[in-house]
Amino acid sequence: MIPTISQERLTQVFLELIAVSSESLDERKAADLLTQKLHELGFSVVEDKAGEKLGGNAGNLYGFLKGTIPGEPLLFSAHMDTVKPGRNKKPILHEDGIFTSDGTTVLGADDAAGLAEILEGIRSVRESGLPHRDIEILFPVAEEIYIQGSGVFDFSRIRAKEAYVLDMSGEVGSAAVRAPSLISFRVTVNGRASHAGFAPEKGVHAIAAAAEAIVHIPQGQADEETTCNIGTITGGTAKNIVPEQCVCIGEVRSFSHEKALQWIEIINRAFADAAERFGASFEMETQEVLRTYRVPDNAPVVSRFQRACAALGLSGTLRSTFGGSDNHNYLNAGISGIVISCGMQCVHSTEENISIPELMNGAALVAQLIQDE
Numbered sequence: 001m002i003p004t005i006s007q008e009r010l011t012q013v014f015l016e017l018i019a020v021s022s023e024s025l026d027e028r029k030a031a032d033l034l035t036q037k038l039h040e041l042g043f044s045v046v047e048d049k050a051g052e053k054l055g056g057n058a059g060n061l062y063g064f065l066k067g068t069i070p071g072e073p074l075l076f077s078a079h080m081d082t083v084k085p086g087r088n089k090k091p092i093l094h095e096d097g098i099f100t101s102d103g104t105t106v107l108g109a110d111d112a113a114g115l116a117e118i119l120e121g122i123r124s125v126r127e128s129g130l131p132h133r134d135i136e137i138l139f140p141v142a143e144e145i146y147i148q149g150s151g152v153f154d155f156s157r158i159r160a161k162e163a164y165v166l167d168m169s170g171e172v173g174s175a176a177v178r179a180p181s182l183i184s185f186r187v188t189v190n191g192r193a194s195h196a197g198f199a200p201e202k203g204v205h206a207i208a209a210a211a212e213a214i215v216h217i218p219q220g221q222a223d224e225e226t227t228c229n230i231g232t233i234t235g236g237t238a239k240n241i242v243p244e245q246c247v248c249i250g251e252v253r254s255f256s257h258e259k260a261l262q263w264i265e266i267i268n269r270a271f272a273d274a275a276e277r278f279g280a281s282f283e284m285e286t287q288e289v290l291r292t293y294r295v296p297d298n299a300p301v302v303s304r305f306q307r308a309c310a311a312l313g314l315s316g317t318l319r320s321t322f323g324g325s326d327n328h329n330y331l332n333a334g335i336s337g338i339v340i341s342c343g344m345q346c347v348h349s350t351e352e353n354i355s356i357p358e359l360m361n362g363a364a365l366v367a368q369l370i371q372d373e
């Protein structure tokens with residue numbers, strides 16, 4: 001059954017969430033507002049200590065609501081933080097039904113759209129007196145800074161086996177079932193300082209050695225499922241000194257974890273060869289930020305999503321994303337999750353926008369999912 005989604009209430013909650021400044025690690029006001037909204041819906045709510053652990057002012061919000069349809073709960077997730085510039089957001093509703101910011105900040109539909117759609121989807125079903133499953137929600141902090149909030153969440157609390165993460169751009173009705181590994185690296189090349197005019201031959205040029213390595217590293221698409229990028233390079237102290245040190249920071253992303261590791265090895269070798277040629281030394285630190293996943297097309301979480309889309313006349317398209325989300329942490333914790341579009345566009349920019357019909361579709365999709373047996 002399709003309950004009545006209240007456009008007025010949905011847009012009002014969306015605007016209330018947008019009005020709150022909640023850049024990463026400053027989610028206090030958003031957490032308080034959402035706790036109140038969840039209590040109104042009948043959820044029991046627990047806030048964890050993620051704020052203390054990460055240096056923020058709020059924890060992840062976990063909520064549970066008892067349902068009437070038997071079976072494990074379904075987990076719905078959307079993150080509470082926004083990217084910068086996200087303070088004092090002033091949303092504008094245009095005549096064509098599209099929300100934007102005033103151009104000086106992001107809109108914050110990422111991820112207020114997901115939050116508002118989850119709340120209205122559940123509320124509409126409750127108000128219509130329709131049966132629904134047990135529902136768990138997780139609203140993490142610090143998603144935008146390498147999914148750190150959900151990274152410190154205690155997943156032993158979660159009973160759901162399926163997660164729906166409302167945190168993807170594009171039309172409601174599509175879902176990402178595959179996401180990459182991401183390994184970041186930091187290479188420090190150590191040469192020897194010397195006066196550039198009087199005794200250049202006594203120096204070892206760390207920047208030149210790094211440059212020699214970098215020309216042997218593909219930038220951009222490295223193979224059909226992998227990208228490499230050296231993102232910053234810093235080094236040297238003055239124009240008349242042979243630079244002693246050069247630091248290069250970058251990342252490798254791949255749908256194959258093995259390939260990501262292989263490219264890290266190739267990068268390591270490029271620096272090793274260049275360092276040797278120049279008489280420099282180097283060290284390379286790496287960090288596994290994300291681990292690739294692929295949810296099978298016939299997994300229950302996918303079938304349920306596609307059934308719900310079909311009932312609402314939405315496409316139910318499955319695709320890949322090359323970005324990270326809290327879903328990486330859910331998969332790591334053994335929860336079969338997919339990332340679903342909540343209608344936002346041009347996220348992480350001041351052009352960010354979303355339309356009222358897309359918000360309505362997102363809420364309807366949540367309402368449909370929680371009624372699925």
Ligand SMILES: [Zn+2]
Binds near residue numbers: 079111143167
């Ligand atoms: Zn997001």
